[in-house]
Amino acid sequence: MPAKAGDRHRQGQSGPSGGKAVPPRPPKAVSRKRDEDVSMEAGDGVDEWAAAKTLVKPPDQLELTEAELKEEITRILTANNPHAPQNIVRYSFKKRAYKPINYVDQMAVHFSLNGNMIPKDSDEGRRQSIRLSTAAEKAPVETSAVTSEEAEIKDEASTGNTQAAGEEEAGGSGTAETTERAEAEEPPPSGVKEQKLANQFNFTERASRTLNNPMQERACQTEPTPYKNFSATANQWEIYDAYVEELQKMERSKEKEKSKAQVPKREEEKKKGRRLTSLESQSDDITKISKAAKIMERMVNQNTFDDIAQDFKYFEDASDEYRDQEGTLLPLWKFQYDKTKRLAVTAISWNPKYKDLFAVGYGSYDFLKQGQGMLLLYTLKNPSFPEYVFSSESGIMCLDFNNDHPYLVAVGFYDGNVAIYNLKKATSQPSYKSSANSGKHTEPVWQVKWQKDDMDNNLNFFSVSSDGRIVSWTLVKNELVHTDVIKLSGEGTTMQGPEGLQLQMLGSGTSFDFHKKIDNLFLVGTEEGKIYKCSKCYSSQFLDVFEAHHMAVDSVSWNPYHLKVFISCSSDWTVKIWDHTIKTPMFVYDLNSAVGDVVWSPYSSTVFAAVTTDGKAHVFDLSINKYEALCTQLVVAKKKNKITHIQFNPVYPVIIVGDERGHVTSLKLSPNLRRMPKEKKGQEVKKGPEVEIAKLDKLLNLVRDPETKAGK
Amino acid sequence: MCICKLAHLDQKSSTGEKQAEVEETLKRIQAHKGVIGTVVINAEGIPIRTTLDNSTSVQYAGLLHQLTMKARSIVRDIDPQNDLTFLRIRSKKHEIMVAPDKDYLLIVIQNPCE
Numbered sequence: 001m002p003a004k005a006g007d008r009h010r011q012g013q014s015g016p017s018g019g020k021a022v023p024p025r026p027p028k029a030v031s032r033k034r035d036e037d038v039s040m041e042a043g044d045g046v047d048e049w050a051a052a053k054t055l056v057k058p059p060d061q062l063e064l065t066e067a068e069l070k071e072e073i074t075r076i077l078t079a080n081n082p083h084a085p086q087n088i089v090r091y092s093f094k095k096r097a098y099k100p101i102n103y104v105d106q107m108a109v110h111f112s113l114n115g116n117m118i119p120k121d122s123d124e125g126r127r128q129s130i131r132l133s134t135a136a137e138k139a140p141v142e143t144s145a146v147t148s149e150e151a152e153i154k155d156e157a158s159t160g161n162t163q164a165a166g167e168e169e170a171g172g173s174g175t176a177e178t179t180e181r182a183e184a185e186e187p188p189p190s191g192v193k194e195q196k197l198a199n200q201f202n203f204t205e206r207a208s209r210t211l212n213n214p215m216q217e218r219a220c221q222t223e224p225t226p227y228k229n230f231s232a233t234a235n236q237w238e239i240y241d242a243y244v245e246e247l248q249k250m251e252r253s254k255e256k257e258k259s260k261a262q263v264p265k266r267e268e269e270k271k272k273g274r275r276l277t278s279l280e281s282q283s284d285d286i287t288k289i290s291k292a293a294k295i296m297e298r299m300v301n302q303n304t305f306d307d308i309a310q311d312f313k314y315f316e317d318a319s320d321e322y323r324d325q326e327g328t329l330l331p332l333w334k335f336q337y338d339k340t341k342r343l344a345v346t347a348i349s350w351n352p353k354y355k356d357l358f359a360v361g362y363g364s365y366d367f368l369k370q371g372q373g374m375l376l377l378y379t380l381k382n383p384s385f386p387e388y389v390f391s392s393e394s395g396i397m398c399l400d401f402n403n404d405h406p407y408l409v410a411v412g413f414y415d416g417n418v419a420i421y422n423l424k425k426a427t428s429q430p431s432y433k434s435s436a437n438s439g440k441h442t443e444p445v446w447q448v449k450w451q452k453d454d455m456d457n458n459l460n461f462f463s464v465s466s467d468g469r470i471v472s473w474t475l476v477k478n479e480l481v482h483t484d485v486i487k488l489s490g491e492g493t494t495m496q497g498p499e500g501l502q503l504q505m506l507g508s509g510t511s512f513d514f515h516k517k518i519d520n521l522f523l524v525g526t527e528e529g530k531i532y533k534c535s536k537c538y539s540s541q542f543l544d545v546f547e548a549h550h551m552a553v554d555s556v557s558w559n560p561y562h563l564k565v566f567i568s569c570s571s572d573w574t575v576k577i578w579d580h581t582i583k584t585p586m587f588v589y590d591l592n593s594a595v596g597d598v599v600w601s602p603y604s605s606t607v608f609a610a611v612t613t614d615g616k617a618h619v620f621d622l623s624i625n626k627y628e629a630l631c632t633q634l635v636v637a638k639k640k641n642k643i644t645h646i647q648f649n650p651v652y653p654v655i656i657v658g659d660e661r662g663h664v665t666s667l668k669l670s671p672n673l674r675r676m677p678k679e680k681k682g683q684e685v686k687k688g689p690e691v692e693i694a695k696l697d698k699l700l701n702l703v704r705d706p707e708t709k710a711g712k
Numbered sequence: 713m714c715i716c717k718l719a720h721l722d723q724k725s726s727t728g729e730k731q732a733e734v735e736e737t738l739k740r741i742q743a744h745k746g747v748i749g750t751v752v753i754n755a756e757g758i759p760i761r762t763t764l765d766n767s768t769s770v771q772y773a774g775l776l777h778q779l780t781m782k783a784r785s786i787v788r789d790i791d792p793q794n795d796l797t798f799l800r801i802r803s804k805k806h807e808i809m810v811a812p813d814k815d816y817l818l819i820v821i822q823n824p825c826e
Binding site: 233235236237239240241286287288289290291292293294295296297299300301303304306384385426 | 729730731733734735737738740741744745746747752760761785788789790792793797798800807809811812813814815816817818820822824
């Protein structure tokens with residue numbers, strides 16, 4: 001309750017803590033009953049009449065000492081509502097905290113009454129005024145003095161009117177009713193004025209008011225609901241992922257239904273699964289980064305060797321146009337590895353599936369210096385480190401990739417063993433290896449070649465060795481089983497040994513090659529310089545013998561396109577091209593140095609390359625120049641190093657050359673070396689093996705005819 | 713096509729061996745010509761292995777993580793069956809290469825010799 005006066009001093013006792021200030025009552029009030037406030041300061045020394053009175057103390061008044069009574073207490077009158085709360089706190093969801101509300105409503109309503117006045121111009125107002133006018137017409141207009149009876153009659157009429165009106169307006173609003181009543185009353189009062197008796201002397205308007213209980217507002221707030229922030233994006237791919245996951249779940253549940261009989265297996269799997277997850281969750285496993293690390297290494301390498309990579313992809317030597325028919329070899333990457341520095345490259349081969357992956361076998365050609373061997377697989381994408389590393393006790397002499405299973409590599413060793421390495425497996429040891437028991441060769445294995453799977457779908461490959469045997473190895477139930485295919489016994493090689501025994505001297509095979517189309521036909525080159533044409537069906541006899549070279553035949557190779565032509569090279573400095581139906585070679589090339597390896601190119605039937613021990617690589621194209629190499633280039637340092645092997649990449653115009661120091665150099669063929677037959681104007685360029693065969697045939701015919709004539 | 717080959721490696725039997733191999737690869741990358749630093753970041757964006765100082769690593773981690781997420785989102789939005797394999801940012805001074813791998817991130821900063 002608001003205080004009623006300004007600053008006040010109070011003497012004497014303090015009132016109850018409610019702080020109700022009561023003004024000193026006027027003398028008149030004394031006569032009234034003091035029923036409002038309990039605390040009465042009887043100690044007001046101002047009023048003399050009050051002093052005469054006895055001190056009336058209410059029974060529950062505070063007992064205070066004199067000093068305390070004389071204490072002056074300041075009361076300040078403010079406009080604050082004492083009932084209003086002082087510190088309201090509300091929970092703000094925005095700030096997620098309770099915050100105090102600064103402004104508390106100090107208004108206290110003591111009395112409220114809804115008014116019943118309506119504007120004249122409003123709908124309701126107009127309606128009522130119309131009614132009024134009609135009612136006024138109904139009620140007789142009387143200007144006579146107000147008589148109670150008449151008033152009563154009028155009142156009754158008016159009440160009757162109101163009742164009727166009330167009935168008319170069923171459920172009319174309170175204001176309407178009151179206005180009706182007022183309206184109804186108006187016409188009679190207009191006729192019979194009932195005047196209020198107002199006495200000038202002792203008329204007092206008296207009003208009373210009910211006690212207004214102080215209003216107190218009580219508010220209660222529940223605990224704010226616990227909430228959590230969640231945000232997500234819904235992209236195309238998130239939706240896709242969700243669907244894929246759903247699909248996988250469905251598939252898994254289907255599998256589970258199917259394999260319900262295999263409960264123990266599943267339990268095992270579950271156990272394994274649990275073990276795996278526990279491992280993974282242990283630490284930030286660096287193994288998870290393995291794939292990324294691999295890619296990164298390649299990218300780093302690409303950056304470092306950026307110019308080489310650009311050359312490899314895009315560089316075409318423009319000067320070839322001016323060089324007439326000569327071509328060049330552009331050196332690209334050089335592959336080397338620490339541990340193979342002392343070993344020589346003994347074999348290289350491209351992977352049939354991944355065109356940038358190649359395998360390199362390391363060993364030693366020196367009879368006296370035999371050490372361990374290595375098998376490395378490099379990719380063109382990472383020239384600084386090999387992808388796979390395998391080591392072996394004996395030097396590797398040859399290797400071959402399986403065409404159907406490009407992760408299997410067959411390898412022949414210096415000690416006569418053969419082995420199969422499985423690239424999918426982690427170990428650096430071969431998956432299968434022959435041994436002395438299982439019929440290994442007694443001399444170094446010079447060449448291995450995979451064959452088609454036999455009738456039982458077992459893998460098998462052939463190997464040729466200096467001990468004169470050509471052996472077929474079959475992988476049966478995880479073991480290598482050998483079968484002697486043929487023994488290289490030549491004519492006139494039987495000897496009279498001691499005690500009258502006849503000893504067969506076997507030729508030493510140094511290389512062989514199988515025909516591309518005719519499965520059974522293959523060629524074997526020997527240390528004596530002979531080339532035998534053999535068949536898998538005949539194990540005791542050769543189909544034919546070619547007196548090819550004066551020294552060991554290092555390599556024989558069928559032409560990839562022409563069915564009859566093969567090439568051979570030897571340490572007697574020559575490379576010879578043959579037609580297997582004719583005993584004498586078609587073409588002979590003298591390269592001034594022992595030829596280590598010769599290989600046909602995969603894109604043309606007339607192009608081949610040879611490497612010599614003086615470090616040079618020679619590339620020939622018979623369709624352009626029949627007698628000379630198109631390119632003779634020094635690839636490695638002449639005196640210290642010899643080139644041992646060469647291979648063409650099946651897809652890219654790149655050759656790789658291995659040398660005795662364990663390095664592998666890659667070179668790009670210039671355009672002149674890759675020339676396709678020029679098409680005549682207006683004609684379509686025919687591509688394909690038929691063209692190649694025809695090309696070579698044409699050449700051969702030129703060479704052949706005079707020879708056959710001469711032969712005849 | 714060579715990504716299939718990498719899958720072969722993942723089938724190694726012991727994690728110890730695998731770990732040693734990855735460690736070696738990282739060492740080789742770091743020792744490579746022109747490489748300034750390498751940072752490996754885990755799924756939470758915390759560098760677990762780095763050759764740079766801590767503040768730089770954390771900076772790279774935070775920034776590149778966001779960029780990689782955005783880049784991956786772009787690639788996958790266009791074709792949900794596609795995924796980001798590599799991210800290269802070439803600047804005047806050097807090249808930042810990011811290889812994402814499921815949750816992890818491998819960052820290499822190289823100065824390509826030009």
